[in-house]
Amino acid sequence: MRTVYNTATSLDGFIADQDNSLEWLFSVEEPEPGSADATALGETEDFIARAGAIVMGATTYEWIVEHESGKPWPYQVPTWVLTHRELPRVGGNLVFAAADSDQELRDLHAEMVGAADGRDVWVVGGGRLAADLARLGLLDEVVVSIAPVSLGGGAPLLDGRVRLRALEAKLLGAFACLRYEVVRD
């Protein structure tokens, strides 16, 4: 049971570009069935299917709502959205909550772990939330699928200093997939 930040990123460390477009990602993300790219996506889907709880920041949530507009909310498991704003509820098992202090973030994380019931907690994004969880010693792993592009700007992968230990590096089709353990200071 781990808390895992699993995301796609550009080589230069952006999870969304300055226009909030994902053209850079989807241009490499329509793989042939059975291809290595399909394997990369399949591994991510397997990870998501194993997660017992999900957490994301407000910007990530708004991004999903905007880009999946009209589709059913994609996740079944309890999903925390950390926000200080009123956000539209698009269905699903959504919990809106504000973490105004480190202690509140610790408490919310404990709730997520409880809800996950022995399965992983998936940190979808963004980079501020992931870095805060790491700073508090609450993040176990970082898994990145690096799209073969630099963006030159956008939303940061990790908005802070996080020490890591590399566990795995491999090519899966167009993506370089890196897996890290978070080093507790």
Add this chain to the structure above:
Amino acid sequence: MRTVYNTATSLDGFIADQDNSLEWLFSVEEPEPGSADATALGETEDFIARAGAIVMGATTYEWIVEHESGKPWPYQVPTWVLTHRELPRVGGNLVFAAADSDQELRDLHAEMVGAADGRDVWVVGGGRLAADLARLGLLDEVVVSIAPVSLGGGAPLLDGRVRLRALEAKLLGAFACLRYEVVRD
């Protein structure tokens, strides 16, 4: 004979941190002889030894001068420093030049390729120069040794949008080493 941007970077795409310190890099860069980390450094050293010409921006040059202060200039082959400023000449086979237009950068690159005499041109940094060369179709490969840390800010790995094709991904000790071909648009 290729023009190759070969650099160390943090996972979040910074080649120097906001304090211009490399503590984050050197903290993982004193490997035991024979270790995988030593292999990673050895591969970079082999690449450097094969380069026939070197090019870097002014900030990268100043960084080397500051951090290698008192030591001999580390490179023997002709080295271009692209700058609009007067910079101290610390020895070596240094050419200071300004590239005020795409055409001037093309012309300088042709000079480098000529000087390299069939060997590679090594682009040391920074991210603006590498992205400009890529935009002009003058960059062939990007090779990154990713240190196991995020920095949250600093000097960007690639200061612009560059499309790539992944050739290789491997762990060498603490580093994830990725090699890319630059895709010409």
